[in-house]
Amino acid sequence: MRFSHPCLLALLLAAPLLHAQAAPDTAPAGSESAPAKAASGPAPASASADQVDMDDVRNFAHVYQIIRQAYVEKVDNKTLMNDAIKGMLAGLDPHSAYLDKEGLQELNEDTTGQYGGLGIEVMEDNGLLKIVSPIDDTPASRAGIKPGDVITSINGKAVTPDNIDDMFDALRGDPGSKITLGILHEKADQPVSMSLTRERISMTSVKVRELEPGYAYIRISQFQDDTASDLEKKLGALLQKDGTQKGAILDLRSNPGGLLTAAVSVSDDFLDSGIIVTTRGRLPDANLTFSAHPGDLLNGAPMVLLTDNGTASAAEIVSGALKDNHRALIVGRRTFGKGVVQTVLPLDNDHAVKLTTARYYTPNGTSIQAEGIKPDIPLADLTVAKVDDSQNPISSEADLPHHLANESAAAGGDIDNDGSAEDAKLATNDYALSQALNILKGLALRKTAGQPVAH
Numbered sequence: 001m002r003f004s005h006p007c008l009l010a011l012l013l014a015a016p017l018l019h020a021q022a023a024p025d026t027a028p029a030g031s032e033s034a035p036a037k038a039a040s041g042p043a044p045a046s047a048s049a050d051q052v053d054m055d056d057v058r059n060f061a062h063v064y065q066i067i068r069q070a071y072v073e074k075v076d077n078k079t080l081m082n083d084a085i086k087g088m089l090a091g092l093d094p095h096s097a098y099l100d101k102e103g104l105q106e107l108n109e110d111t112t113g114q115y116g117g118l119g120i121e122v123m124e125d126n127g128l129l130k131i132v133s134p135i136d137d138t139p140a141s142r143a144g145i146k147p148g149d150v151i152t153s154i155n156g157k158a159v160t161p162d163n164i165d166d167m168f169d170a171l172r173g174d175p176g177s178k179i180t181l182g183i184l185h186e187k188a189d190q191p192v193s194m195s196l197t198r199e200r201i202s203m204t205s206v207k208v209r210e211l212e213p214g215y216a217y218i219r220i221s222q223f224q225d226d227t228a229s230d231l232e233k234k235l236g237a238l239l240q241k242d243g244t245q246k247g248a249i250l251d252l253r254s255n256p257g258g259l260l261t262a263a264v265s266v267s268d269d270f271l272d273s274g275i276i277v278t279t280r281g282r283l284p285d286a287n288l289t290f291s292a293h294p295g296d297l298l299n300g301a302p303m304v305l306l307t308d309n310g311t312a313s314a315a316e317i318v319s320g321a322l323k324d325n326h327r328a329l330i331v332g333r334r335t336f337g338k339g340v341v342q343t344v345l346p347l348d349n350d351h352a353v354k355l356t357t358a359r360y361y362t363p364n365g366t367s368i369q370a371e372g373i374k375p376d377i378p379l380a381d382l383t384v385a386k387v388d389d390s391q392n393p394i395s396s397e398a399d400l401p402h403h404l405a406n407e408s409a410a411a412g413g414d415i416d417n418d419g420s421a422e423d424a425k426l427a428t429n430d431y432a433l434s435q436a437l438n439i440l441k442g443l444a445l446r447k448t449a450g451q452p453v454a455h
Contacts, residue, residue: 153182223258228265257313281358312336320362339369
């Protein structure tokens with residue numbers, strides 16, 4: 001399984017390894033650091049036991065010359081050398097890669113959060129072009145593309161293992177240009193054709209509103225360098241307008257990740273103390289610990305955190321930090337499970353190596369690599385429909401003829417307005433969110449009653 005750069009390869013976690021300034025990268029579920037200088041100094045004594053065999057060097061040169069002389073079509077030296085470097089990195093793990101000028105340009109686009117494309121995060125999985133997650137309010141999300149869907153064709157050309165790199169590149173393009181995708185939805189037998197128009201994707205990563213009076217909804221679609229400040233501004237405005245909240249839902253579903261610094265800052269916004277995340281690698285500077293500072297934006301109000309299989313990378317850092325510190329109840333589905341850190345090492349102005357240099361761990365010391373974070377309360381990916389009860393004319397004592405009136409009832413009061421209609425509307429639109437709200441209300445009632453809500 002290999003990650004590449006599609007129309008939106010979301011920013012990876014960026015950890016300040018090797019004394020480098022934090023900078024992002026682009027894969028669906030992982031952590032990454034910044035451009036950094038390669039470590040220098042004398043080689044360790046054990047390195048002498050792992051010297052390159054001259055026979056291997058000769059074999060490499062021999063294969064190189066055979067390709068140059070005998071391949072059916074002429075291949076230039078630069079292409080062969082670039083492919084050799086890419087192959088060397090591709091054999092390590094799905095997230096290490098060689099970045100040429102185009103790759104660095106895409107990296108810069110991802111850093112700014114603006115690019116021409118569809119707003120989807122994709123990965124290669126055994127020769128398939130699979131959707132990791134769509135970004136909110138983009139052509140992909142509006143078309144109904146979901147995590148786990150597979151792109152079977154682009155502009156009528158089938159996606160195959162042989163052309164998959166070209167298919168990656170074809171997803172991006174100038175805003176206003178059109179593209180037709182063949183999409184195979186999860187559990188579907190046949191793909192459907194979708195015609196989309198590329199847009200200039202400018203992502204606002206934070207949305208904040210009240211679901212009901214006293215219950216805040218915070219949606220973070222990915223972690224950018226301005227995510228924490230945007231969260232603090234928007235949540236602060238809601239608290240000033242609507243007052244102290246009884247609880248909040250943090251929705252990280254289909255969040256492909258982003259900057260480590262943003263993940264740490266967002267976690268810190270809801271914690272007063274405790275470890276947020278640690279990283280460990282072979283280099284001394286890869287061993288880092290990030291801790292929370294006093295100041296919880298919600299002043300300890302209960303939180304429910306929504307996750308699914310598209311919750312990845314920096315979103316898993318936040319999920320693990322809030323779960324292990326008993327700050328939020330995790331509800332939904334198991335997360336993606338990328339628990340490694342990449343560092344971008346520049347080679348020159350136009351080339352760099354993105355290399356996996358560390359693993360990261362939740363506050364309890366748990367690695368989520370290839371396992372993800374299991375929810376405290378699992379929810380299946382379901383949709384619900386409202387039952388038609390219009391055929392039942394009698395639903396309460398008030399419907400019986402000649403019933404006695406309630407002497408203390410307010411004049412003109414609507415006894416049927418018990419909140420279930422609003423609940424039904426939310427459940428039919430977003431079942432998981434409605435369940436999360438019900439759980440949050442239970443936590444808030446428990447806290448009001450003076451009982452602890454830690455879990």
